[in-house]
């Protein structure tokens with residue numbers, strides 16, 4: 315077997331190049347995947363720009379991938395067969411600390427996220443933890459399967475919010491994760507899902523999927539939102555924008571006893587209106603990536619096909635690995651696209 319592969323490597327801030335690097339060597343408990351597709355995530359861009367608080371260079375970015383299993387070692391290997399099409403949870407968690415023991419592997423005390431703290435999947439091969447690998451049906455559209463990780467994030471956000479069938483939700487920030495949250499929330503039975511988004515392209519996209527939208531820059535933004543809930547506010551507000559006005563709106567438009575979900579990453583501490591939290595007896599839940607049980611949920615949701623038509627609309631373009639630099643250049647400029655995928659040779 316060959317020992318070298320092509321990969322997109324971030325050597326330092328704003329420096330991404332296609333390079334030839336060694337194929338990862340497996341330790342016990344690890345599996346090697348030949349990558350087919352990997353999607354570009356906002357956090358990959360944060361890593362490239364040096365905005366990720368804990369990323370280490372050099373690093374191969376990428377954590378939204380699908381591929382073919384080459385080899386698996388250690389516990390869990392017996393349920394996998396080389397040649398299987400697989401997806402994998404993109405981080406190394408210890409499996410022993412108390413958050414891991416409670417099923418919160420996404421907040422493991424020794425968490426190494428692929429594409430930031432260790433190498434990711436914009437490469438011909440990637441290594442993962444064997445116990446985080448899941449087989450998908452051979453006939454599944456691999457481009458859709460590459461969305462498993464962001465779907466897992468959306469599922470984690472909706473489940474952790476406690477959203478009940480018949481409730482209302484406000485999604486602040488209509489990027490890929492916000493849009494997936496809206497889809498999953500509606501699928502979970504939300505009777506009304508409103509997306510607040512500045513970009514006209516994203517609002518039009520959401521409306522095509524029959525979501526209601528509002529533009530926070532509109533003069534009558536407040537009146538529009540009040541009208542949508544008869545002035546009562548939303549049962550769950552998902553703050554995905556990571557902006558100061560976003561978190562303020564999430565608290566303001568949350569109903570009495572409602573839930574504010576903190577999803578968007580923020581660098582600085584933002585002020586929160588605690589008297590509104592007090593007066594309305596609100597709850598606030600931070601969420602980080604996704605836990606393994608929600609990754610499994612995302613695999614099952616994709617296998618069911620229930621939302622696959624909607625998910626497919628999210629894939630805007632694909633680039634061969636040779637054009638990874640062009641793909642990242644485009645992903646850094648807001649425009650008329652959602653998910654950009656990179657296809658491996």
Ligand SMILES: [Zn+2]
Pocket residue numbers: 355356357377378463464
């Ligand atoms: Zn991502």
Ligand SMILES: [Zn+2]
Pocket residue numbers: 407408409410411412413414419421422423424
């Ligand atoms: Zn742990």
